Amino acid sequence: MFGYRSNVPKVSLTTERLTIRLANERDAYRLADYYTENRDFLKPWEPVRDQSYCYPSGWQVRLNTIGELHKQGLAYYFLLLDLEDNEVIGVVNFSNVLRGDFHACFLGYSLGQKWQGQGLMYEALRPALRYMLNQQRMHRIMANYMPHNLRSGNLLVRLGFEREGYAKDYLRIDGHWQDHVLMALTNSDWKPAI
Ligand SMILES: CC(C)(COP(=O)(O)OP(=O)(O)OC[C@H]1O[C@@H](n2cnc3c(N)ncnc32)[C@H](O)[C@@H]1OP(=O)(O)O)[C@@H](O)C(=O)NCCC(=O)NCCS
Numbered sequence: 001m002f003g004y005r006s007n008v009p010k011v012s013l014t015t016e017r018l019t020i021r022l023a024n025e026r027d028a029y030r031l032a033d034y035y036t037e038n039r040d041f042l043k044p045w046e047p048v049r050d051q052s053y054c055y056p057s058g059w060q061v062r063l064n065t066i067g068e069l070h071k072q073g074l075a076y077y078f079l080l081l082d083l084e085d086n087e088v089i090g091v092v093n094f095s096n097v098l099r100g101d102f103h104a105c106f107l108g109y110s111l112g113q114k115w116q117g118q119g120l121m122y123e124a125l126r127p128a129l130r131y132m133l134n135q136q137r138m139h140r141i142m143a144n145y146m147p148h149n150l151r152s153g154n155l156l157v158r159l160g161f162e163r164e165g166y167a168k169d170y171l172r173i174d175g176h177w178q179d180h181v182l183m184a185l186t187n188s189d190w191k192p193a194i
Contacts, residue, residue, distance in 0.1 A: 008070045011078075011135075013127040019085050020092070020124050023066055023077045027088075028059035030079070034088035034112060041113040045149060048175050073097060076132065080111070080124045089115050092128050094141070103190065104140035105132065116151075125159055129185065139190040144170065144180040153181065161185045 012021040023031070035042075035053040042049075052058025069075040074097050080090040090111035097105040107129075111121050132138045143161060145152040161183040169177035 008067060009073075009076075011076070011131060013131065014083070015123045015127060017083070017120065018089065018124055019081045019083055020078050020128055021081070021085075022070055023063060023079050023091075025060070025063045025067060027079060028056040028063055030081075030086075030088045031059045031063075031091075032056045034091070038110070038112050042110055044174050045146075045152075046110065046174070047172055073099075073136070075105075076136070078124075078128055080120065088112070090121060090124065092121075092124060094128075094132055094136075094138075097136070097138075102140075103138055104142065105138055107141050107143040121155055122158060125155070129159065133185075133187050137190070137193065139187050141185045143183050143185075145183070146173065146178050147181055153183075156183045159185065 008024070009022065012019065014020075032053070032055055035049065039049075039054065050058075052061070066075070066077045070077070076094045076097070078092040078094075079088050080092065081088060090109065092107070092109045094105045094107055107125075109121060109125065129141065132141060141161075143156055144167070145156065147153075162185070163181060164184050165182040167180050167182055170180035170182075171178055
């Protein structure tokens with residue numbers, strides 16, 4: 001549709017090993033490959049994903065919705081790709097973006113099995129968080145993890161997130177309500193738009 005794409009923010013961040021950019025409608029095959037390859041690995045750490053996560057047609061539908069959310073500034077779905085922009089290495093999403101007197105959102109992420117333990121999520125999240133704090137002017141970014149997800153907890157602490165609480169039966173992961181540690185990163189330098 002005329003004018004549609006011009007309203008979608010064009011965000012592409014480059015690090016030493018990664019391209020980090022917003023997902024777009026041409027990513028259906030890449031995302032289906034990522035979720036097919038990592039289906040078993042991600043299962044214990046994520047809500048139940050239906051079969052459509054493994055099919056480009058399922059992603060085509062989802063990416064239309066994601067594009068609309070990007071356009072309206074309600075969520076930002078980033079892909080972590082190799083520097084040639086081919087393979088999805090992981091995903092980072094900032095969802096439920098609220099502004100006004102809250103200016104806050106939730107962070108979620110995952111990394112493919114073969115990319116674990118190389119510092120790649122830390123490398124990606126540093127510029128992605130900077131973008132959300134500086135360009136989208138978030139005051140608070142919230143991220144929560146199951147107590148036994150030590151890798152996720154360590155990552156958040158290293159990024160400067162602080163523990164704010166503990167929620168019983170907080171989120172349904174792999175079909176079961178699971179307790180979560182509640183973490184947040186707040187921006188003490190936040191200033192209202194001029
Ligand atoms: C959570 C998750 C993203 C963390 O991945 P990760 O690779 O450990 O992330 P990091 O970028 O923080 O890398 C840190 C690891 O890389 C190692 N590393 C290797 N080279 C490194 C480098 N150059 N710089 C930093 N760390 C490096 C670190 O020692 C550490 O490994 P360790 O935990 O064995 O000590 C990943 O485990 C995952 O996708 N899990 C499944 C989904 C999930 O849990 N999502 C979050 C739900 S809350």
